[in-house]
Amino acid sequence: MGLFSKKKETPPLFPPEQYEPVLRCSICTGEQVACMRERASGRMREIMLIRDAEDLERFRRSYGVTGEIRRVY
Numbered sequence: 001m002g003l004f005s006k007k008k009e010t011p012p013l014f015p016p017e018q019y020e021p022v023l024r025c026s027i028c029t030g031e032q033v034a035c036m037r038e039r040a041s042g043r044m045r046e047i048m049l050i051r052d053a054e055d056l057e058r059f060r061r062s063y064g065v066t067g068e069i070r071r072v073y
Contacts, residue, residue: 014045014063021065022072023050034059037072044072 019036024044026032032050037043047063050056059065 019045020070021059021063022070024072027073034069035072036063 014036018039020039022035022037022044024033024035024046034047034050034056035044036047038045048055048059050059056069
């Protein structure tokens with residue numbers, strides 16, 4: 001154990017029956033943010049900024065997302 005060792009980050013758990021993965025996209029700037037949308041209330045929790053396909057793939061692997069991700073404008 002080092003003095004300045006980097007802690008391993010574990011993503012928070014989002015049960016699929018309660019949360020749905022979505023991409024919140026800006027119409028004017030094209031910015032995309034990966035979010036988890038609460039099915040009951042519609043509240044969104046931002047997870048990460050998506051800059052390229054590699055970021056999207058990292059989001060999919062981290063949270064076990066398969067299939068299409070719905071886009072919300």
